[in-house]
Amino acid sequence: MSRYKKLSHVIYYHVYHIVWVPKYRYRVLTGRIKDFVDENIRMLCEWKRIEILEMNIQIDHVHMVVSIAPRISVSQAMGILKGKTAIKIFKSFPGLKKKPYWGNHFWARGYCSSTVGLDEEQIRKYVKYQEEQEKLYDGQQLGFEF
Numbered sequence: 001m002s003r004y005k006k007l008s009h010v011i012y013y014h015v016y017h018i019v020w021v022p023k024y025r026y027r028v029l030t031g032r033i034k035d036f037v038d039e040n041i042r043m044l045c046e047w048k049r050i051e052i053l054e055m056n057i058q059i060d061h062v063h064m065v066v067s068i069a070p071r072i073s074v075s076q077a078m079g080i081l082k083g084k085t086a087i088k089i090f091k092s093f094p095g096l097k098k099k100p101y102w103g104n105h106f107w108a109r110g111y112c113s114s115t116v117g118l119d120e121e122q123i124r125k126y127v128k129y130q131e132e133q134e135k136l137y138d139g140q141q142l143g144f145e146f
Contacts, residue, residue: 005067007071013067014067014068014115015053015115015120016064016066016067016074016113016114016115017065017115017116017123018063018066018074018078018111018112018113019062019063019112019113020078020082020108020111021061021107021108022060022106022107023108024108025061027059028059028060029058029060029062033089033093034057036088036089036093037085038055040088041055041062042055044080044085045066045081048077050067050072052064053066054124056127056130058130063130064127065120065124082106082107082111085107086104086107090106
């Protein structure tokens with residue numbers, strides 16, 4: 001099966017690795033908030049026909065490998081994902097909004113995006129298994145010999 005997707009007037013292969021963080025990189029993406037963010041991102045991606053190839057929500061960031069059709073830009077997709085989830089988070093978890101540092105912004109400004117080329121499998125594995133790797137190295141100092 002071909003990697004390429006087809007719309008009425010275009011054949012494309014647009015796969016992006018995207019990462020974004022909560023404001024001040026606060027470690028709040030846990031428990032019910034993490035589940036809520038996961039559910040809402042999946043719903044919004046389905047609505048906008050963005051295919052999630054891999055997604056991993058860590059305590060302080062969201063990692064995604066997605067296929068986005070050329071009719072929507074990466075910046076439009078991120079505006080929708082970050083904007084809609086922030087509004088819903090503050091409505092569903094009003095306690096978060098009480099902290100003065102949030103203002104009306106749940107997510108930090110900007111995001112990291114890169115196109116995925118020949119190393120797609122390697123990037124997908126990284127996103128999928130990142131949590132296990134972080135647990136493996138958490139708290140350990142890596143020693144290098146020169």
